[in-house]
Amino acid sequence: MTALLDQLRTAPRSVLGKIPGVSDDDESRRPLPVSGMLAAAATLGVGLAALTTLTLVGWIAAPSGALGSGLPGVFRTAAQIWLAAHHAGFAMPGGRVGLLPLGLVVLPAILLYRAARWMARDADLRLRLPARLPKNSPREKANARRRAQLVLVAQAGVSLAAPYALLAGLIALVARNEVTQPFIGEALLSHFILAFLAGSVATARTIGPWRAMLRLLPERVRALTVGTAVATAVLLVMGFALVLVAVVVNFGQVRELTDVLSPGLVGGLLLLLVQVLYLLNVVIWALSYVAGPGFAIGTGTLVAPTGVQLGTVPSLPLLGALPDSGPVPAWMMAVVALPFAAGAVAGVVVARISPSPSYEAAPLWGFLTGVTTGLVAAVLAALSGGPIGGGRLAAVGPSPWEVALSVALEVGVAAGISAGVTNILLLNRRARVPLDKAAAPVRKAGAAIARAASKVGLAESDGKPLPGHWLDATEADTQPIPVIRDDWTDEHASAEAETRAQARPWAGAGRAGAPRTDIVDVSDDRGGHVIYVDPYAWDRDREDRD
Incomplete structure (x- = not known):
């Protein structure tokens, strides 16, 4: 085409x-x-x-x-x-x-x-x-x-x-x-x-x-759309799994109905094609069964977790997987919990796509996701059923309004709870992010730029150490960084040499050394202890190591 x-x-x-x-x-x-x-x-x-x-x-x-x-x-x-x-x-x-x-x-x-x-x-x-539009464009232009x-x-x-x-x-x-x-x-x-x-x-x-x-779509509408799609998809997958289990359990009845029809080779292929085409209808019926209301195969019939009441069923082999009339085991009521699981998954998705700054708004958006999922389930239920002529088969399939109400409540409650919990966890995790972790991308980017600059020759890979002493953090914030050349005289080094020349003669004669002029009394810590700072200690230690 x-x-x-x-x-x-x-x-x-x-x-x-x-x-x-x-x-x-x-x-x-x-x-x-x-x-x-x-x-x-x-x-x-x-x-x-x-x-x-x-x-x-x-x-x-x-x-x-x-x-x-x-x-x-x-x-x-x-x-x-x-x-x-x-x-x-x-x-x-x-x-x-x-x-x-x-x-x-x-x-x-x-x-x-x-x-x-x-x-x-x-x-x-x-x-x-x-x-x-480029990044950081005004919101009005983006809208x-x-x-x-x-x-x-x-x-x-x-x-x-x-x-x-x-x-x-x-x-x-x-x-x-x-x-x-x-x-x-x-x-x-x-x-x-x-x-x-x-x-x-x-x-x-x-x-x-x-x-x-x-x-x-806007952020909230996008989160609502994706959450509804996720919840509906999970419900359909659950319905499909239930259909497979029913076919495997009642495979004998399905084969018996096929033998009764005796379609032949070509007719059997067409019959198989018809059943494949109706498979989505049956999956939606199973979704209604999981939600609780169930579905009907004719007037006065019901297939639900609370019980099964059937009459004459159309001769379609796929319908042989229906349970027998009568009460169902008590453990079958556990399938009603499956829509709550679908709602929990949808609530997490909604909260992750569009976190809310307020703790009260996230559960409301989660419940609204359940409401929209109920509306989608109602449309699917209406499309999957319908009459087959008149008489007893005038009502086949699930009831749309019953399915909508059940799915909206089950999925909405679970989605509201999971969305609220997920939103709280996201807000708390963002509040606990340390500064060094937040600055990690900046440091990585700076390191990458430095490596790239060294490869193209814009930065020296092994620069010579500058003479003199290093400024500490407080001095670097308040004083300009001096430009030092190799042919300049290091004032600090010459001052240190003069100080040592004055102090060593007395030390060699065994007399007590004269008062050190390079020791500076900075302050008193108000506890009777005087703090002394030697500004040339780093240079002297470096010479001793050399």
């Missing part, structure tokens, strides 16, 4: 380059809405072609008339599968179909993302993005740059989503038949939302790495 779009991009420009006076510059590039329309059309064409091929294989292997009569029926079936991939429901006699495989959303999502990346290159959005980038990202998302949704409306009209009729409103809305999300993410990705994308 990318190669096809590249040909669409280069062909008109090669023609423009042959026209005298017209160059391939910014003026000859397509506007963003035009690039978005081409990307949307290419995505629909490639997606429908792939699904039509897959449907044709199923039509050959399936019984006559199961997928429509002739090639027009095959194409209508492929169009309906494409609409189902965007979670657009269908109306049928006696009810509606809303239980659609979420795994099928991966196909249009990948195609839209690649098309959006091409759209960003075709419209040169990288050049139209504001230039990266203006962030707002401009967000506006451009939103424009790119709308440029791809608007034509994509309009074309999806045409497909919904073509896919109608006597049995199933797609809901045009749901088709328009679902296609627009998916294309907008894919186009916005792909355009933001042109700015830089994923971290650069997150930096487009």
